[in-house]
Amino acid sequence: MGRWMKPEVYPLLGAMAFVTSMCVFQLTRNVFLNPAVRINKSDRKKAVLENYEEGEKYVEHGLRKFLRTRPPEVMPAINHFFSSPDE
Numbered sequence: 215m216g217r218w219m220k221p222e223v224y225p226l227l228g229a230m231a232f233v234t235s236m237c238v239f240q241l242t243r244n245v246f247l248n249p250a251v252r253i254n255k256s257d258r259k260k261a262v263l264e265n266y267e268e269g270e271k272y273v274e275h276g277l278r279k280f281l282r283t284r285p286p287e288v289m290p291a292i293n294h295f296f297s298s299p300d301e
Contacts, residue, residue, distance in 0.1 A: 247272055249272055250269075
């Protein structure tokens with residue numbers, strides 16, 4: 215970078231870049247895919263949109279479908295190690 219940039223700052227820059235990219239991703243996803251966001255004028259004129267299929271598709275995305283089949287454990291190997299009786 216330059217002489218003004220200290221090496222101790224690099225991890226902070228990495229963390230800030232990661233968080234900023236996650237925010238940009240979520241905002242972009244909501245603007246383009248969220249059925250409650252109305253960009254075009256014809257949808258904004260309507261008081262209530264009848265778009266239940268689009269809302270269901272937005273809520274039931276691929277990651278949620280995948281995680282529904284997985285056990286709700288963060289670290290299954292450690293949980294099994296500490297919860298199993300001594301053998």
